[in-house]
Amino acid sequence: MHHLNQNGSTPMLRLRHAPILAVFLGVFVAAPLRSDAQDVVIEPDVVYGHKLGLAMTCDVFTPVEHVNGAAVLFMVSGGWYSHWSPPEQTQHMFKPLTDEGFTVFAVRHGSSPKFSIAEAVADVRRSVRFIRINTEKFQVDPNRIGVFGMSAGGHLSLMLGTASDDGITDSKDPVERVSDRVNAVVAYVAPTDLRIMARDAPDRLPAYQRFPALDIDMIAAEPNSPIVHVTPDDAPTLLLAGAKDDLVPISHSRNIEAAFEEANVESKLIEFENAGHGFGGEDAENATKAMVDWFVTHLTK
Template structure:
């Protein structure tokens, strides 16, 4: 059941594609940004057809570190609040659990940022105005990009790896921030985590992929959205990293939804979406 929940998280707030006029958004599906084990890692592009603002926003397609393909038209409405503001949106898929680990998922999304930045002219975006958002595991991956990225390796043979994977703004919904508490040897581990293959890790293994442990003063401006009644990713995850951001003087904000659990509905969903869009408008605006 929890596996189904994890997959459902990937598609939070999806609506029928008929609600979006085809001429509003140009979709480029299945762009390949990497390969491994004979498989391609891909993303879909949602580009506004008018009044593009030159900034990019990446959406991490991930729930429970499962990353599932679906027709891009099913994501179209989810991207509309951003494309309406002129953002070009990239729905990024990573190597999925249970085949691939959390560390491998992090490596994949890092590569996606490098690839998009390297091909900024092709996608008609500014390489210095890239944001990222996601929900649950997607929020975790977004935070990893915001806190633990680098400028690339100038000695790499692969031209993609020479490019920075830093982002300029992050929005993380109901995101795990310290994977050590979900590791199999954590003393207070929630029983629910036993059903997520990606969390079959020990506390030591969890450290490199815990955003809380990577917070530094040069992190991207970050908006955290969390439900106070979340019993899968308790709100202390967001509160703890918000405290760390404040101590490091990182531009950040935590919005708590008192009655929400692991995901938002109704007015909470609307408010969260508005806050997300406003955050990207503020922090990715052209200078």
């Protein structure tokens, strides 16, 4: 839930986040660039929408060989703050996915405190619609779209997995008329119930006062709490959580996993016994393998 600095660290959890970010997270260019070392074509700053006169953008990482036709969106979000970095500096984050043939989209949203969590959710919904309506351009299958993220990014991923729609049929915008549903979700250390994080929550953790995005009441928090949207048609979901997480307690993942089970949604929770809000070493490697395997299983077979 902490925002990333330009070097990929966070203000409060620099070292703890670095190993896991290194598993996932090069020089800015204005056109697609072929990286011979990584066998990836990078298309930076693709505009998927506009808001208040500004562009909303994502970076696209397309493998050169063994392309499998599936798309995976990464939610660039920490504390519901979306930070820009040159894509050449972040492409190694996605190598485990591009090596398997996935086309990866690093999606940025309007950041806190300027924009609310609800607005961030709306932004990433549009990103899915935009990619789906442009699947011919990106050479991906509209029925094989996955999403993943960490912390706030995991929350946004879960919102796409549990609370999406088939399109706004009466919209004048053709993008809005397209579905924002996804076909697989992986959520790392994700908040699943914003009501218990809201400013008027009885047992709110003091740490949440540091996050402007959580300056909401319990009523406003409910529509953007993934746990309240769980239904049998939700996307297959993998949850990755640290048992010692003192920022987003593991109960968030356990509770939504129980809800998924009750609704007969295909899901799995992997708990890392010694991890907190971020994984390192062997935990990071195992989490990455589980994430890639989940997408391979649900998007390529």
